[in-house]
Amino acid sequence: MVVLISSGAAQAGKSAKTKKPAAEAKKEPPKLPAEKLAKVRDILLGDDEPGAIDAAKALGQSGASNAMDPLVDLLSVGGPPSRLEVAVEALGTLGDPRAIDALEVYAGNRSPDLRRRAIKSLAAIKDDRVVPPLIAALGDQAPDVRAAAADALAARKETKAAPRLLALVKRNDAGAAPALGLLATPELVPQLAELQGSVDDNVVASALGEYLKRDDVADPLRVDVVRTIGHLSGAAATTALVEYIATVPAKDDRASKKEAQKLIDEKGTVK
Amino acid sequence: MSTVSMSMMKLGAVVSLALAAGCATSAYQRAGSSDDVASALGKTPGATATGRPENVTGRPLAFLALGGAKGPRLAAYDLSESRVLWTQPADIKSRVAVGTDIIVYGVADALVARDVSTGAERWRHPIGKDERLLGYDVDGKNVYLSVQEGGQHLHGGKASVRALEAKDGDARWRHEFASGNVGAPVSRGGLVAVPVASQYVTLLDGSDGAQLAQVLSNEEAATFVRALPEGLFFGSAGVFRLEPGTAAGSRKSSGYVKAKLPAFVRPVYWFDLYRPEQGDYSALDRNRILWRMTPAGDARFRDDLAFVHNYRFFFGFDARTGELKWAYNHPESEAVASAVVGDTIAFVSADGDVGALDARTGARTFSARLPGEVVRGATFDAEGWGPRGGAASTPPLGDTLTTIVWDPDRRFWDVKMFAIEELARQPGHGVTEQLIKVTEQQGLPPAVYQKAGEALIARKDGSAADLLARVLATHADYADGKSAPAVEILARAAGAMKATTAAPALVEHLKRPETPPAALTQIARALAAIGATDALPALHDFVTMYRADPLYDGDPTPLVAASEAMLALGGPAERQLLLYLAEESHTVEPLRVHLRRALAQTAGAEARLRAAAATADE
Numbered sequence: 060m061v062v063l064i065s066s067g068a069a070q071a072g073k074s075a076k077t078k079k080p081a082a083e084a085k086k087e088p089p090k091l092p093a094e095k096l097a098k099v100r101d102i103l104l105g106d107d108e109p110g111a112i113d114a115a116k117a118l119g120q121s122g123a124s125n126a127m128d129p130l131v132d133l134l135s136v137g138g139p140p141s142r143l144e145v146a147v148e149a150l151g152t153l154g155d156p157r158a159i160d161a162l163e164v165y166a167g168n169r170s171p172d173l174r175r176r177a178i179k180s181l182a183a184i185k186d187d188r189v190v191p192p193l194i195a196a197l198g199d200q201a202p203d204v205r206a207a208a209a210d211a212l213a214a215r216k217e218t219k220a221a222p223r224l225l226a227l228v229k230r231n232d233a234g235a236a237p238a239l240g241l242l243a244t245p246e247l248v249p250q251l252a253e254l255q256g257s258v259d260d261n262v263v264a265s266a267l268g269e270y271l272k273r274d275d276v277a278d279p280l281r282v283d284v285v286r287t288i289g290h291l292s293g294a295a296a297t298t299a300l301v302e303y304i305a306t307v308p309a310k311d312d313r314a315s316k317k318e319a320q321k322l323i324d325e326k327g328t329v330k
Numbered sequence: 331m332s333t334v335s336m337s338m339m340k341l342g343a344v345v346s347l348a349l350a351a352g353c354a355t356s357a358y359q360r361a362g363s364s365d366d367v368a369s370a371l372g373k374t375p376g377a378t379a380t381g382r383p384e385n386v387t388g389r390p391l392a393f394l395a396l397g398g399a400k401g402p403r404l405a406a407y408d409l410s411e412s413r414v415l416w417t418q419p420a421d422i423k424s425r426v427a428v429g430t431d432i433i434v435y436g437v438a439d440a441l442v443a444r445d446v447s448t449g450a451e452r453w454r455h456p457i458g459k460d461e462r463l464l465g466y467d468v469d470g471k472n473v474y475l476s477v478q479e480g481g482q483h484l485h486g487g488k489a490s491v492r493a494l495e496a497k498d499g500d501a502r503w504r505h506e507f508a509s510g511n512v513g514a515p516v517s518r519g520g521l522v523a524v525p526v527a528s529q530y531v532t533l534l535d536g537s538d539g540a541q542l543a544q545v546l547s548n549e550e551a552a553t554f555v556r557a558l559p560e561g562l563f564f565g566s567a568g569v570f571r572l573e574p575g576t577a578a579g580s581r582k583s584s585g586y587v588k589a590k591l592p593a594f595v596r597p598v599y600w601f602d603l604y605r606p607e608q609g610d611y612s613a614l615d616r617n618r619i620l621w622r623m624t625p626a627g628d629a630r631f632r633d634d635l636a637f638v639h640n641y642r643f644f645f646g647f648d649a650r651t652g653e654l655k656w657a658y659n660h661p662e663s664e665a666v667a668s669a670v671v672g673d674t675i676a677f678v679s680a681d682g683d684v685g686a687l688d689a690r691t692g693a694r695t696f697s698a699r700l701p702g703e704v705v706r707g708a709t710f711d712a713e714g715w716g717p718r719g720g721a722a723s724t725p726p727l728g729d730t731l732t733t734i735v736w737d738p739d740r741r742f743w744d745v746k747m748f749a750i751e752e753l754a755r756q757p758g759h760g761v762t763e764q765l766i767k768v769t770e771q772q773g774l775p776p777a778v779y780q781k782a783g784e785a786l787i788a789r790k791d792g793s794a795a796d797l798l799a800r801v802l803a804t805h806a807d808y809a810d811g812k813s814a815p816a817v818e819i820l821a822r823a824a825g826a827m828k829a830t831t832a833a834p835a836l837v838e839h840l841k842r843p844e845t846p847p848a849a850l851t852q853i854a855r856a857l858a859a860i861g862a863t864d865a866l867p868a869l870h871d872f873v874t875m876y877r878a879d880p881l882y883d884g885d886p887t888p889l890v891a892a893s894e895a896m897l898a899l900g901g902p903a904e905r906q907l908l909l910y911l912a913e914e915s916h917t918v919e920p921l922r923v924h925l926r927r928a929l930a931q932t933a934g935a936e937a938r939l940r941a942a943a944a945t946a947d948e
Contacts, residue, residue: 106915106916134875135874136874136907136910136911136914137873137874137875137876137877137878137911137916138878138916139878139916140878140879140880143875164841164871164875165875167841167842167843168843168875169843169876169879169881170879171843174843197808197809198805198806198807198808198809198810198812199808199843200806200808200843200844205808205809223809223810226809226810226811227808227809230808230809230811232808
């Protein structure tokens with residue numbers, strides 16, 4: 060078991076107490092001593108597979124400002140896939156923008172699982188340079204990779220991803236639907252509604268359901284969306300309406316909520 | 331006329347029995363006698379090539395079997411005046427044969443004769459319920475038909491050839507065969523040739539039905555006999571001129587010829603006369619070899635040309651070399667019938683487009699329409715017809731081949747493959763562009779990409795590098811519904827043409843997960859061939875990312891190719907990395923073995939380079 064965080068964090072904390080105000084100390088990440096870093100690098104690149112995996116995880120959890128270096132070194136010379144997977148995830152945990160290039164390379168790995176991890180790690184980095192590879196990953200052949208990219212783009216509110224997400228929804232990609240709902244502009248909603256009949260109703264309902272939950276949508280438009288969902292078949296349509304009502308405060312008596320409730324009641328009556 | 335009434339024929343008829351059943355003597359004991367064949371050819375009056383149509387009007391005519399909403403009909407079309415002479419209701423079951431005054435064709439239960447000029451029915455020769463019409467021909471004033479009585483098709487029963495008067499259908503003579511294994515008769519110049527038992531051609535005297543000779547086709551089946559103004563011909567896989575020298579059917583004889591043609595060509599020189607279904611207009615009319623012969627001497631295709639009719643396409647080949655001389659792409663509909671009528675290839679399409687091509691150039695020389703008609707088949711009697719209208723000039727062969735390659739009809743991949751192959755032989759930057767365009771298309775059969783790619787590689791046309799780079803810039807994208815182009819073949823082409831501008835696009839494909847291993851290998855080789863040192867980081871990433879991946883344990887070829895490229899393009903830093911990878915325990919064993927060997931082989935050169943550099947520094 061490789062333990063890094065205790066010593067590094069402790070050291071960083073100690074120096075913060077003595078030299079800097081508490082608020083500022085929180086922002087400054089710990090730094091691993093050079094000797095320890097060298098030792099971890101040896102483990103990462105060595106023959107002990109479980110040891111290397113533990114070391115990679117520990118580096119990620121350390122939050123140390125220099126923990127990225129040995130991980131990027133590992134990715135740079137390569138190694139067994141299981142070790143690389145953990146290293147990629149650890150870089151995501153660290154969220155260091157200097158790892159973007161290495162993660163971009165692994166976002167093109169032949170293993171869909173490794174690609175998905177690389178996309179998630181890129182998504183965790185607060186830097187605009189990750190957006191193009193995330194948008195590109197929406198074109199990945201693997202659904203899990205596309206879904207990871209879609210979720211990441213939705214979380215970052217990258218509205219420029221909406222047209223590609225719509226293209227995926229048109230191809231019945233369920234993984235892209237919630238993200239589209241979160242990013243769609245009002246102009247895109249009619250296009251989404253028009254997919255009814257050509258795309259699985261559950262996929263359309265999933266996208267419109269997420270759209271309904273947004274705070275930035277005017278209620279008259281929500282009413283239209285609720286009605287569109289009401290025309291959709293499948294469990295996802297009912298779920299979307301139920302979930303929408305659940306997000307609205309009990310005292311809020313908005314028209315879209317009433318309409319949603321009415322449609323749920325009607326669906327129940329039909330049953 | 332029933333079979334009973336036929337036995338009451340005019341006394342002029344001669345019944346000659348080739349062999350009485352049970353006779354110990356072979357019916358074919360003199361088969362293959364060149365003397366007999368010489369005598370037969372000498373005894374009959376023969377035919378002279380008049381260079382004009384057979385029919386009495388002297389006009390070039392096409393007899394069209396029409397269908398569609400107006401029902402089954404037969405029409406005579408005057409090619410010289412572009413007009414229909416007559417149309418008659420007719421449920422044609424076998425193709426029209428043209429004589430001087432009449433035409434004949436088969437219906438369900440009879441052979442029907444109509445007046446050439448008016449289409450009026452002249453007579454009808456019934457085929458009995460226990461009879462099978464095997465085929466027929468008209469030779470001037472006489473009609474000959476093969477009929478089998480009893481048995482199954484080609485098995486059992488007895489066959490006979492019957493001669494009828496063309497003018498009234500009256501019986502003239504009847505020649506009985508020992509078996510039912512007989513094909514349709516063919517007549518020319520008073521000689522009637524009848525294929526028998528797949529191997530023989532029995533020659534009968536057209537005047538009385540007497541057997542004159544038998545050809546024995548020793549080396550290939552004689553499934554057809556064909557009468558042309560320039561002579562009688564027989565064969566199957568090739569063509570024998572009927573002459574004393576081919577009496578024994580030797581392919582070594584100078585009377586035998588076979589065209590050299592590409593693999594896509596269906597080797598049908600003429601219809602199989604043993605198969606009555608080929609006696610009707612069928613798909614076979616649309617996919618076969620068209621040919622004519624020199625009038626005398628050794629068997630040789632006229633002008634050394636053989637033509638291929640392949641549904642919508644016509645090709646002219648040098649029959650000796652197989653060289654493509656011209657190509658014609660008929661737009662939209664299939665040509666359902668065609669014939670070489672001298673220097674012209676006449677054809678008619680299913681939607682009533684009547685056309686002619688110059689046999690020497692493939693230029694369209696005639697065009698007429700039969701609006702609203704559905705044409706099922708046609709027989710041409712248009713010898714010597716030579717229209718001189720139509721296309722002012724023949725389009726360049728490359729242009730026509732390009733139209734074939736890009737023809738939207740997806741049925742003809744074999745023809746398109748051939749067109750690509752031939753296109754590749756044409757010079758010019760435009761051809762290279764077309765070949766690249768093929769590799770860019772989605773959804774083509776893999777063999778098409780392969781063919782276009784191989785042609786591209788062979789051309790080494792560096793002027794197309796930018797276009798190649800543009801095509802390679804396309805990537806697979808699920809959201810956009812796009813697939814990658816044929817990267818493997820394009821990479822090979824890029825390497826062959828040293829397409830420097832394509833290197834960045836190749837690098838992008840090297841990085842992408844969907845690029846197939848074979849393509850990765852070719853990309854690495856191409857980058858090395860191009861000398862793309864800018865690709866070193868990508869090669870580095872590729873080798874390191876996968877060098878310990880069990881995926882490449884079985885076949886490390888892409889990794890080997892990429893490491894080779896690094897060695898070729900890189901310097902000490904790359905060498906050092908590869909040395910590390912060669913010793914690192916997680917590197918897949920086949921790659922380690924290769925790296926050790928490659929590094930050892932290049933160590934001397936490296937040392938010499940270092941020494942030279944050191945000397946230079948001093």
